[in-house]
Amino acid sequence: MNDIAIDTIMRFRNERLISPNEDMPRESYFKASYSIWAVYELLERVMDHPLTSADDIINEFALKMELFSRETDDEEAKLKFRVASDVAEEIMLLFV
Incomplete structure (x- = not known):
């Protein structure tokens, strides 16, 4: 089962990510x-x-997210997929 992985991902969310707020610059908000x-x-x-x-x-x-970021011409989608790929890579490092 993946219970440890689920706990690790949630801990990553709670400890490393900030919630977006309207006072952030636009790019930071989207990231x-x-x-x-x-x-x-x-x-x-x-x-x-x-x-x-x-x-x-x-x-x-x-x-997949890296591939999607390279295949789209939409800059907002490109950012979304790049950020998602980076997040996944950071989480993978927690399992090493």
């Missing part, structure tokens, strides 16, 4: 929002596949 989105996407994927290694799920997510 904070996309980071939280990425964490909850990862949590959902890990919880939906309890028999698959969390490492594999997180690595696949990071690779």
Whole structure:
């Protein structure tokens, strides 16, 4: 089961990410929002596949987000996918 991974991801969310607020500069606001989105996407994927290694799920997510960021011409989408990939890579480091 991936209980330890779920706890680790939630700890990452609570200890390392800040909630977006209206006083932030626009780019910081979006980065904070996309980071939280990425964490909850990862949590959902890990919880939906309890028999698959969390490492594999997180690595696949990071690779997909990196690919999506390279394939889009939309700058906002590019930022979202880049941030999501970075978040996944940071979380992967917690499992080493």
